[in-house]
Amino acid sequence: MAGPQTLLDGAFARRLERLSLVSRKRLIGQGQGDRRSLRKGSSLEFADYRHYVEGDDPARVDWNIYSRTDTLFVRLYEEEEVLNVHLVVDASRSMDWGEPSKLRYARRLAAALGYVALNASNRVFVWPLGATNSAYGPAWGRGRAGAMLAFVDEFKPVQISTPQVAGLGAPPDLEQSLSSFTSRAGGLVILISDLLSPNWEKALGRLAVRSGEAVVLHTLSPQELRPGLGGDVRLIDRESGAAVSVTLNNDAIRLYGQRLDEWRRAVESFSARHGIAYVPIDTSMGLETVVFDVLRRRGIVR
Amino acid sequence: MSLSFLAPIGLALAATLPIVVIFYLLKVRRRDEEVSSTFLWNDLIRDLAAHEPLQRLRWNLLLLLQLIALALIAFAVARPFSEQVGQKPVQAVLLVDGSASMQSSDVQPSRFAKAIEAARSTLAGLPENSLATAILVAAHPQVMVAATTDRRQVDRALIDAKPSGAAADMREALLLARSLGGDPVSRRIYLFTDGAFTLPPDLPDDLGSVQVVPVAQTSTGNLAVTTISTRPDPRDNRRQQLFTRVNNFSAFTAQAVITIAVDGQAVDERTVDFQPNGQTEQVFEELPAGAHWASVTVSDSRGDNGLTLDDTAYTVLTQRKPAQVLLVSGGNQFLEKVLTLLPNVDLYRIPAQRYLAVEADRFDIIVFDNYLPPLLPRGNLLVVNPPDRGPFRTTGQVRRPRVATWDREDPVLAFVDVRDMNVNVASKMDLPRWAKPLISTSEGIPLMASGQDGDRRVALLPFDLQQSNLPLMSAFPILMANLVNYLSPPGVVQVGDIQTGTAESLLPLPQVQTVRVSGPTDQAVEFRAGQGPITYGATDVPGLYRVQQIVQGGQQTVDDDLFAANLANPDESDIRPRLTGLNNPGPLDASLTVLQKEFWGLLAALVLPLLLVEWFWFHRRV
Numbered sequence: 001m002a003g004p005q006t007l008l009d010g011a012f013a014r015r016l017e018r019l020s021l022v023s024r025k026r027l028i029g030q031g032q033g034d035r036r037s038l039r040k041g042s043s044l045e046f047a048d049y050r051h052y053v054e055g056d057d058p059a060r061v062d063w064n065i066y067s068r069t070d071t072l073f074v075r076l077y078e079e080e081e082v083l084n085v086h087l088v089v090d091a092s093r094s095m096d097w098g099e100p101s102k103l104r105y106a107r108r109l110a111a112a113l114g115y116v117a118l119n120a121s122n123r124v125f126v127w128p129l130g131a132t133n134s135a136y137g138p139a140w141g142r143g144r145a146g147a148m149l150a151f152v153d154e155f156k157p158v159q160i161s162t163p164q165v166a167g168l169g170a171p172p173d174l175e176q177s178l179s180s181f182t183s184r185a186g187g188l189v190i191l192i193s194d195l196l197s198p199n200w201e202k203a204l205g206r207l208a209v210r211s212g213e214a215v216v217l218h219t220l221s222p223q224e225l226r227p228g229l230g231g232d233v234r235l236i237d238r239e240s241g242a243a244v245s246v247t248l249n250n251d252a253i254r255l256y257g258q259r260l261d262e263w264r265r266a267v268e269s270f271s272a273r274h275g276i277a278y279v280p281i282d283t284s285m286g287l288e289t290v291v292f293d294v295l296r297r298r299g300i301v302r
Numbered sequence: 303m304s305l306s307f308l309a310p311i312g313l314a315l316a317a318t319l320p321i322v323v324i325f326y327l328l329k330v331r332r333r334d335e336e337v338s339s340t341f342l343w344n345d346l347i348r349d350l351a352a353h354e355p356l357q358r359l360r361w362n363l364l365l366l367l368q369l370i371a372l373a374l375i376a377f378a379v380a381r382p383f384s385e386q387v388g389q390k391p392v393q394a395v396l397l398v399d400g401s402a403s404m405q406s407s408d409v410q411p412s413r414f415a416k417a418i419e420a421a422r423s424t425l426a427g428l429p430e431n432s433l434a435t436a437i438l439v440a441a442h443p444q445v446m447v448a449a450t451t452d453r454r455q456v457d458r459a460l461i462d463a464k465p466s467g468a469a470a471d472m473r474e475a476l477l478l479a480r481s482l483g484g485d486p487v488s489r490r491i492y493l494f495t496d497g498a499f500t501l502p503p504d505l506p507d508d509l510g511s512v513q514v515v516p517v518a519q520t521s522t523g524n525l526a527v528t529t530i531s532t533r534p535d536p537r538d539n540r541r542q543q544l545f546t547r548v549n550n551f552s553a554f555t556a557q558a559v560i561t562i563a564v565d566g567q568a569v570d571e572r573t574v575d576f577q578p579n580g581q582t583e584q585v586f587e588e589l590p591a592g593a594h595w596a597s598v599t600v601s602d603s604r605g606d607n608g609l610t611l612d613d614t615a616y617t618v619l620t621q622r623k624p625a626q627v628l629l630v631s632g633g634n635q636f637l638e639k640v641l642t643l644l645p646n647v648d649l650y651r652i653p654a655q656r657y658l659a660v661e662a663d664r665f666d667i668i669v670f671d672n673y674l675p676p677l678l679p680r681g682n683l684l685v686v687n688p689p690d691r692g693p694f695r696t697t698g699q700v701r702r703p704r705v706a707t708w709d710r711e712d713p714v715l716a717f718v719d720v721r722d723m724n725v726n727v728a729s730k731m732d733l734p735r736w737a738k739p740l741i742s743t744s745e746g747i748p749l750m751a752s753g754q755d756g757d758r759r760v761a762l763l764p765f766d767l768q769q770s771n772l773p774l775m776s777a778f779p780i781l782m783a784n785l786v787n788y789l790s791p792p793g794v795v796q797v798g799d800i801q802t803g804t805a806e807s808l809l810p811l812p813q814v815q816t817v818r819v820s821g822p823t824d825q826a827v828e829f830r831a832g833q834g835p836i837t838y839g840a841t842d843v844p845g846l847y848r849v850q851q852i853v854q855g856g857q858q859t860v861d862d863d864l865f866a867a868n869l870a871n872p873d874e875s876d877i878r879p880r881l882t883g884l885n886n887p888g889p890l891d892a893s894l895t896v897l898q899k900e901f902w903g904l905l906a907a908l909v910l911p912l913l914l915v916e917w918f919w920f921h922r923r924v
């Protein structure tokens with residue numbers, strides 16, 4: 001397990017075993033776990049009635065009510081269900097940038113959270129966006145940790161070079177990638193991305209309309225937060241190849257800083273309005289600090 | 303007022319203005335930097351792009367500043383001028399008399415200061431665009447500033463000028479002014495002087511306009527020591543007598559005290575009455591033996607004494623040391639006798655076989671009689687009948703040679719008549735190249751020769767004195783006295799007393815590395831002793847000058863000598879204005895003319911702040 005070992009070292013993994021993911025909603029999942037689910041199912045604890053629709057199990061029709069009202073109702077029971085944890089990792093080319101690489105940072109963060117989830121008997125899915133590998137999961141139980149870590153470490157980004165001509169050969173952006181992520185079930189979706197896309201609102205909108213809970217770990221490198229560039233430069237977009245010619249003087253750097261702050265506030269505001277937990281992450285921070293300090297304070301883990 | 307250009311071609315520089323604009327239209331060569339996304343930068347392009355491709359020229363302060371600066375430069379290069387009506391410019395030569403009499407204090411603070419003030423005033427009043435030349439008239443005229451329109455430069459030179467303590471060469475100064483003044487029509491020579499000099503008789507008549515600006519009071523007098531000299535006392539040549547002449551350059555009677563001092567100590571004092579324009583001559587006898595220098599000072603107890611520079615005169619009391627002469631001989635009564643009798647000779651005798659036992663280098667003159675050592679000593683040599691070895695080769699002998707010619711002009715043969723000299727046998731000398739024959743036979747065989755062999759003087763007599771009648775002739779002691787004079791080492795100072803402003807020639811000893819001259823103002827000047835004499839010309843100040851000869855990197859002084867510089871010039875000491883005949887202002891052309899007033903300097907001065915603003919603006923943005 002050479003690969004996984006580089007993502008999580010032993011001491012860090014042992015500390016992670018004491019953590020669990022927090023779901024603030026009662027989530028719908030599949031399989032039995034240690035969480036209370038909002039899904040009305042067939043366990044012994046009665047929850048509610050609803051109208052019968054085609055395909056419902058006839059055995060669950062409450063015939064007593066039908067006899068009095070001539071209307072078919074099915075009985076719903078509260079079930080103890082397993083939490084589905086979807087780790088959605090943005091593997092676009094913009095993520096493969098920065099010092100340290102944001103993608104590498106995202107892999108380690110996903111590995112840590114996935115490890116926490118498996119240890120807590122959650123059902124774990126890993127969805128790399130913009131990668132050759134489609135998805136990993138479901139997996140549950142700490143016995144699958146090795147396979148999960150290996151997948152996280154090895155999935156390959158689709159785009160491996162910057163296009164010479166702007167737009168030519170550029171992969172779908174974040175919003176399009178997220179559209180391919182089909183949440184077959186609800187649960188906790190954790191998106192690790194830099195959100196560097198003009199369509200970031202639409203992308204987050206896709207997460208918001210889902211049932212379940214969503215968390216955005218907004219991952220930016222120190223070079224994006226505090227650019228050290230200067231002089232007359234042609235900025236080349238790593239994903240699209242688009243070029244922007246600017247003279248980077250003190251004014252320009254100051255304006256960029258203002259623009260960046262406004263954008264992050266806009267993301268945070270949008271997330272708040274749509275019930276998405278927003279956590280900004282600077283990749284210059286240590287991973288343990290992020291997991292045990294930032295995410296814990298934000299109530300993502302406990 | 304109309305505006306024209308002296309060099310309109312300079313406006314062609316304005317053709318470069320579009321080039322500057324093109325630079326701004328050209329795309330800047332940029333460095334490619336890959337970023338994760340240009341998403342956040344896109345919105346900022348509008349604000350940040352300073353240089354864009356050709357299709358758009360944006361408003362830019364730098365461009366504006368550069369265009370203005372370039373336009374100003376092009377304008378300045380074209381040398382714009384405006385025409386104004388004004389006085390015709392002249393070529394003014396300001397001659398400021400810097401002679402000793404200009405230090406007179408009959409006007410306050412001095413005549414020289416007054417002359418400088420008048421010269422500056424004249425300079426300020428010159429018509430626009432006039433050329434000005436400033437010359438300080440001293441022993442040798444000094445051009446302080448030549449033909450410039452920069453009045454501040456001339457003004458500074460005038461302020462910095464210093465008077466000398468010497469007589470001025472007015473003729474040379476006026477000729478120089480005529481040469482530097484250029485066109486005679488526009489030339490104006492202004493002479494700022496006290497007029498206390500006699501006009502040189504041979505002045506050219508084409509000096510043109512000369513305007514004399516007098517700075518002295520007409521009724522002023524002066525007492526001056528005009529002559530000082532010494533000689534050995536005829537009764538005791540170790541003692542010296544001093545003669546001095548003191549003049550009263552005044553139309554009134556005066557009374558003064560004349561003080562004689564020796565080595566700085568007053569030894570005699572006399573009160574003297576002067577008639578108007580009178581003089582007194584005084585002799586002071588029996589100066590103390592062994593003294594180095596003497597001075598005569600006149601101090602007025604009643605009368606007019608406008609110039610103090612000539613109140614004291616100095617003289618150096620010559621103390622020639624006796625020549626140390628070594629006679630190396632098997633026994634020559636004639637030589638011994640004559641050398642013993644000569645004054646200023648300390649004679650030492652040794653036989654030839656003991657020569658190597660003495661330190662010959664410490665003698666000034668070594669006389670080798672019928673002998674030559676294998677290695678010649680450093681001192682000067684008189685070689686009599688040398689054996690055929692060493693540097694003096696013979697090619698045989700000649701019997702009874704007859705004197706045919708002798709060099710009467712040579713100092714060695716001064717007052718020497720050798721026509722009756724008979725020699726029994728003489729060697730035929732193969733003379734070295736440095737030797738000059740002084741006495742020769744009709745066949746050209748030298749019977750006497752002398753010359754400078756490197757640092758050493760050598761005289762040769764190629765015959766045995768005892769085999770000739772020369773020692774019996776009356777010419778013999780004169781010849782030997784001349785030879786000793788010729789072979790005695792000269793002192794470093796060639797002339798003991800000089801006039802201020804004249805150069806002193808210094809001949810250092812061969813082993814000397816440095817010669818240091820300290821003047822009366824205690825300012826020392828050092829010279830590296832090398833080949834030949836040193837000419838020291840900074841003798842403007844009357845007084846004593848000390849000459850030290852230094853060896854071993856300044857550690858040891860081998861000789862300490864003095865010379866005196868005195869004004870000693872009655873014409874200069876007579877400080878009464880008497881100049882007539884030179885003032886010829888000529889018809890002043892007061893007509894007006896159209897003057898071209900250039901102002902490119904103003905334009906150039908504007909460019910500098912513009913460039914500074916541009917520099918500041920550029921660096922503020924980056």
